Amino acid sequence: MQYYESRLKIRGVIMFRENLKKITYWMVKRQLVANDEVIGERPPVQEENLSGNLKENIARIREEMGNSADLVVREFSCGSGRGMPVALVYVDGMANAKILNESAIKPLMFGTGLKNDACRHGKCTLADLKEKLLSIAEVNTLQTLDSLLQGILSGDTALLADESREALMLTSKGFEKRSVTEPLSEAVIRGPREGFTESIRTNTSLLRRKIKNPALTIESMTIGEKTRTAVCFAYIRGVANEELISSIRDRLKAVRTDAVLDSGCLEEYIEDAPFSIFPTLGYTEKPDVAAAKILEGRAAILVDGSPFALTAPLLFIEGFQSAEDYYFRSYYMSLVRVLRYISYIITIFAPALYVAITTFHQELLPTDLLFTMAAAREGIPFPAVEEALIMLITFEILREAGVRLPRPVGQALSIVGALVIGDAAVSAGLIGAPMVIVIAITAVSVFLTPNLANTAAILRLIFLFLAGFMGGYGITIGFIGVLIHLGSLKSFGFPYFAPFAPYRSADMKDAVIRSPLWMLATRPEKMARRDRKRLDFFVPPADGTKNEQGE
Amino acid sequence: MNNGKEQILSAQLMFSVGCFIQSSTLLTSFIADVAGNEAWIAVIASYGLSMLLVRMYVKLAKLYPGKSIVQISEAVFGPVLGKILSCFYIWFFFSLAILNTSDVGFFVNNFIMPETPKMAILLMFIFVCAWAVRRGVETIMRYGQLFLIMGFSVVGLFCILLFKDMSFDNLMPVFAMPVMKYVQSIHIVTIIPFCEILAFTMVFPYVKDQEKIGRSLYIGMTLGAIHLLVVVLRDISVLGPVYTHVTAPSFQVTRLINIGNVITRMEFFYEVAVNILIFFKVSVLLFAAVLAVAQTFHIKSYRSLVIPIAVLVICISMAPFISAAESGFWGSNIAPFYSAFFEIILPFFTLIAALIRSMIPEEGEAGLK
Amino acid sequence: MILLLAVFAVIALSEVPTLIREKRWRELIAFSALYGLALFYASSLTLGAPPPSPIRLIMYFIKDVLHIGYTG
Numbered sequence: 001m002q003y004y005e006s007r008l009k010i011r012g013v014i015m016f017r018e019n020l021k022k023i024t025y026w027m028v029k030r031q032l033v034a035n036d037e038v039i040g041e042r043p044p045v046q047e048e049n050l051s052g053n054l055k056e057n058i059a060r061i062r063e064e065m066g067n068s069a070d071l072v073v074r075e076f077s078c079g080s081g082r083g084m085p086v087a088l089v090y091v092d093g094m095a096n097a098k099i100l101n102e103s104a105i106k107p108l109m110f111g112t113g114l115k116n117d118a119c120r121h122g123k124c125t126l127a128d129l130k131e132k133l134l135s136i137a138e139v140n141t142l143q144t145l146d147s148l149l150q151g152i153l154s155g156d157t158a159l160l161a162d163e164s165r166e167a168l169m170l171t172s173k174g175f176e177k178r179s180v181t182e183p184l185s186e187a188v189i190r191g192p193r194e195g196f197t198e199s200i201r202t203n204t205s206l207l208r209r210k211i212k213n214p215a216l217t218i219e220s221m222t223i224g225e226k227t228r229t230a231v232c233f234a235y236i237r238g239v240a241n242e243e244l245i246s247s248i249r250d251r252l253k254a255v256r257t258d259a260v261l262d263s264g265c266l267e268e269y270i271e272d273a274p275f276s277i278f279p280t281l282g283y284t285e286k287p288d289v290a291a292a293k294i295l296e297g298r299a300a301i302l303v304d305g306s307p308f309a310l311t312a313p314l315l316f317i318e319g320f321q322s323a324e325d326y327y328f329r330s331y332y333m334s335l336v337r338v339l340r341y342i343s344y345i346i347t348i349f350a351p352a353l354y355v356a357i358t359t360f361h362q363e364l365l366p367t368d369l370l371f372t373m374a375a376a377r378e379g380i381p382f383p384a385v386e387e388a389l390i391m392l393i394t395f396e397i398l399r400e401a402g403v404r405l406p407r408p409v410g411q412a413l414s415i416v417g418a419l420v421i422g423d424a425a426v427s428a429g430l431i432g433a434p435m436v437i438v439i440a441i442t443a444v445s446v447f448l449t450p451n452l453a454n455t456a457a458i459l460r461l462i463f464l465f466l467a468g469f470m471g472g473y474g475i476t477i478g479f480i481g482v483l484i485h486l487g488s489l490k491s492f493g494f495p496y497f498a499p500f501a502p503y504r505s506a507d508m509k510d511a512v513i514r515s516p517l518w519m520l521a522t523r524p525e526k527m528a529r530r531d532r533k534r535l536d537f538f539v540p541p542a543d544g545t546k547n548e549q550g551e
Numbered sequence: 552m553n554n555g556k557e558q559i560l561s562a563q564l565m566f567s568v569g570c571f572i573q574s575s576t577l578l579t580s581f582i583a584d585v586a587g588n589e590a591w592i593a594v595i596a597s598y599g600l601s602m603l604l605v606r607m608y609v610k611l612a613k614l615y616p617g618k619s620i621v622q623i624s625e626a627v628f629g630p631v632l633g634k635i636l637s638c639f640y641i642w643f644f645f646s647l648a649i650l651n652t653s654d655v656g657f658f659v660n661n662f663i664m665p666e667t668p669k670m671a672i673l674l675m676f677i678f679v680c681a682w683a684v685r686r687g688v689e690t691i692m693r694y695g696q697l698f699l700i701m702g703f704s705v706v707g708l709f710c711i712l713l714f715k716d717m718s719f720d721n722l723m724p725v726f727a728m729p730v731m732k733y734v735q736s737i738h739i740v741t742i743i744p745f746c747e748i749l750a751f752t753m754v755f756p757y758v759k760d761q762e763k764i765g766r767s768l769y770i771g772m773t774l775g776a777i778h779l780l781v782v783v784l785r786d787i788s789v790l791g792p793v794y795t796h797v798t799a800p801s802f803q804v805t806r807l808i809n810i811g812n813v814i815t816r817m818e819f820f821y822e823v824a825v826n827i828l829i830f831f832k833v834s835v836l837l838f839a840a841v842l843a844v845a846q847t848f849h850i851k852s853y854r855s856l857v858i859p860i861a862v863l864v865i866c867i868s869m870a871p872f873i874s875a876a877e878s879g880f881w882g883s884n885i886a887p888f889y890s891a892f893f894e895i896i897l898p899f900f901t902l903i904a905a906l907i908r909s910m911i912p913e914e915g916e917a918g919l920k
Numbered sequence: 921m922i923l924l925l926a927v928f929a930v931i932a933l934s935e936v937p938t939l940i941r942e943k944r945w946r947e948l949i950a951f952s953a954l955y956g957l958a959l960f961y962a963s964s965l966t967l968g969a970p971p972p973s974p975i976r977l978i979m980y981f982i983k984d985v986l987h988i989g990y991t992g
Contacts, residue, residue, distance in 0.1 A: 361663075361819070363816070364816045364818075364819055365816075470664070470667065470671070470672075470675065471663075471664060472663065472664075472822065472823075473659055473663060473667075473672065476822070476826045476827065477675045477678075477679050477826070479823075479827075480679050480827060480830050481682065483694065484679065484682055484683045484686060484690060487690045487693050488687065488689075488690040497693075500697055501693040501694060501696075501697060502560070502693050503562070503563075503696040503697065646974070646975065649975065650975070844950065844954075848950055849946065850944075850946050850947045850950055851947070852944070852947065855938075855939060855951050856947070856950060856951060856954060858931055858955075859951060859954035859955040860954060860958075862955075862961075863954070863957060863958045866958065866961040866962050867961070867974065867975070869965065870973060871973045871975040872973070872975065872976065873976070877979075880979075881975070881979055885979050888982055889978060889982060
């Protein structure tokens with residue numbers, strides 16, 4: 001009978017994965033259908049045009065905004081004589097009042113007393129204002145109320161005139177935003193220290209400064225019913241794959257959601273494998289990293305309000321690459337990269353291997369070590385699996401706590417947690433000393449590959465359970481299972497495990513080791529089909545140490 | 552990037568073939584029983600013979616490009632007889648999957664975890680193989696390259712570590728056995744590692760460059776043959792006269808590694824490598840069996856058929872033989888003839904019939920004119 | 921035994937509705953046939969009386985009926 005318990009455990013659970021999608025969809029749909037009667041219909045979108053009456057327009061705008069206190073309406077008359085009644089509508093705090101004062105109100109009020117006063121007796125049009133009087137850089141003409149509101153809520157100012165079915169939108173964005181500082185999540189020793197900020201225009205300008213090429217195309221759109229967040233994605237025309245770009249565009253257009261607060265929210269809507277542990281979209285806070293990825297043929301997606309840019313597609317090996325790799329010399333960085341692979345393997349397999357060896361395969365240990373470990377495990381009440389599980393959970397708790405606590409307390413707690421709790425647990429006889437070391441090394445090695453840290457935590461648990469269940473054999477089977485999953489995963493159509501699984505020897509130069517930059521002559525295959533050459537192949541720098549005889 | 556149909560590059564096919572042959576290194580015990588210290592001669596001779604035999608498969612593939620062996624036999628022999636032949640092939644791949652799975656079950660059960668019930672081991676193994684087949688043939692073939700390199704590195708590593716234990720005198724008495732032994736051993740090595748490549752004929756429809764199939768097969772076979780030769784040479788030179796007496800020579804060899812008392816107990820590398828390689832082989836065989844069923848009965852998608860066939864494989868692999876001795880007897884005496892029927896005789900007749908068929912339309916056209 | 925039937929039912933439940941919905945009748949027939957065979961084999965294994973292994977049958981056939989072999 002126990003044979004078939006294992007069958008139920010494994011087959012039943014995993015076979016349901018296929019149905020999980022259907023069940024989730026069904027449950028969510030039921031909730032939506034049930035709630036529709038309660039919540040009612042959504043209000044229709046304002047597609048109406050502006051009427052010709054100024055007072056009416058202003059009243060409508062006020063009503064749409066719910067008579068918000070920060071909406072400012074400045075009515076005045078433009079031109080000498082009777083003048084034409086105009087109104088400026090803007091949101092206090094979003095629009096830069098200084099620009100308005102200097103460049104909009106002043107010329108409109110005073111600048112019309114000149115020789116060709118088109119506004120005498122109110123006989124001018126908005127087009128005249130736009131062409132002759134307003135000294136603002138960007139002025140657009142709008143007809144619908146919706147676009148007007150959208151502009152006002154982005155920080156622009158609307159200029160409405162009487163007897164005109166159109167309005168002018170003046171750019172005057174002047175809200176408070178964070179200045180460009182060093183990114184907190186990706187600290188580097190060498191390399192640029194600029195980081196993206198929350199304003200999308202600043203971010204695109206940072207990207208443009210890295211790639212001063214007209215072929216860098218930035219397409220933008222608005223996503224989110226309620227938040228109307230501006231999202232744009234950047235790529236280099238001629239290098240990026242056409243199918244990739246159209247795929248990204250289609251997916252972004254298909255997003256139907258209420259709110260996009262951060263790029264992480266957007267990531268979940270457009271990613272390839274929502275049920276996979278591995279991420280298929282990368283993220284970065286640094287413009288040089290984003291620029292490097294764009295140059296390889298990928299696309300970067302920027303979201304207004306989020307300092308993290310998404311990069312599509314993402315391959316497995318990118319978790320092991322960091323920006324600094326390319327700014328230092330290749331020998332040491334190749335070593336560091338190999339170290340990263342080793343540390344990732346350690347962080348996933350160490351607890352599982354410890355459990356497997358102490359529980360199932362004691363014969364694999366050298367004899368002296370066997371005695372030591374047997375002595376260490378002498379009075380421990382828990383089997384190895386539970387011991388490892390307790391330590392892993394404790395470590396995760398400490399990690400989360402260390403991040404969330406206020407800074408002075410957080411640092412102290414991490415150190416206290418690591419040393420004291422571990423030591424105390426060993427003295428109390430709850431945990432064995434080797435286990436503490438194993439968990440400590442596991443905990444530290446995960447930080448070499450921060451992008452894959454979350455998947456590492458889950459994989460660690462999976463392998464731990466497999467090891468407790470079947471020992472070394474379980475780990476091997478789990479490893480094969482993970483390989484299968486990685487091998488069939490695709491990110492935006494590109495195989496996830498390239499260049500290992502569809503083995504591309506040309507791309508291996510940057511996979512496990514980091515070849516010198518003058519050797520990295522081609523872009524990754526399939527990603528930049530049309531423009532694969534980065535530089536002339538194999539031109540080592542001139543060796544200045546050779547003298548005349550070639551010695 | 553995917554137009555819906557899975558495609559395999561010829562390089563992936565080449566490496567997968569090599570990996571497939573590598574997986575058979577576990578089974579060298581039956582060669583050891585028969586040929587003893589001269590197994591390496593058998594390997595070299597069968598490599599030559601197999602090249603000729605694989606030409607048959609390549610020729611069939613050239614005559615009917617883009618078709619698998621099941622589809623070819625149906626095209627050549629007509630619907631009824633073709634279906635009967637296809638059923639033979641289905642049974643063949645199925646039985647090979649059973650044998651290999653029971654091998655891995657035996658290996659893991661006896662050497663790694665003696666107390667675990669065999670059903671659990673087999674269940675997990677077949678689960679992973681079935682999952683791989685369901686994910687598609689592309690996934691399996693992609694890993695052929697990776698696993699081939701892994702296999703080579705493991706064997707290379709062990710060769711280096713065992714260098715001080717090798718004594719090439721053990722290879723020496725050459726041609727000292729009765730002729731039938733040589734014939735038998737060549738027969739065995741041709742059939743079991745090399746000609747099981749028949750399973751890859753089921754993969755032919757998915758290959759992108761049909762013209763390069765022949766080249767991929769030959770080079771892949773060469774790679775696999777090199778691996779097999781190196782393993783056999785290493786085993787014989789290290790174990791010497793003990794070679795014929797142990798159950799799994801390659802495994803026992805790794806237990807002898809002892810460099811300064813520090814690098815010991817390297818069996819786990821070998822176990823992991825064996826697990827992974829046989830996983831690859833069984834996945835390919837399972838895929839061949841499932842696809843053969845689908846193509847025989849003109850079913851478009853093979854995905855749902857994987858589970859029942861996988862369950863059957865588990866059930867029968869629990870006890871295909873009464874004892875290990877029977878398994879050895881099967882490998883040395885029965886398998887050469889049993890497999891030869893499917894691997895050599897059937898394709899041979901298919902080829903003859905196909906050649907005859909390709910000559911008939913010419914007469915027909917001449918008659919019409 | 922009940923566990924076995926439960927697991928087989930679960931697998932069937934996850935596969936058959938898709939097949940029926942997409943009207944893949946040939947596949948459904950093949951699936952059912954193979955699945956029934958698998959169910960029979962597995963349940964007879966559980967009950968302790970497995971059918972004779974086909975491999976042994978083949979071995980008996982080749983060795984004793986056809987007398988093909990290197991030894992005798």
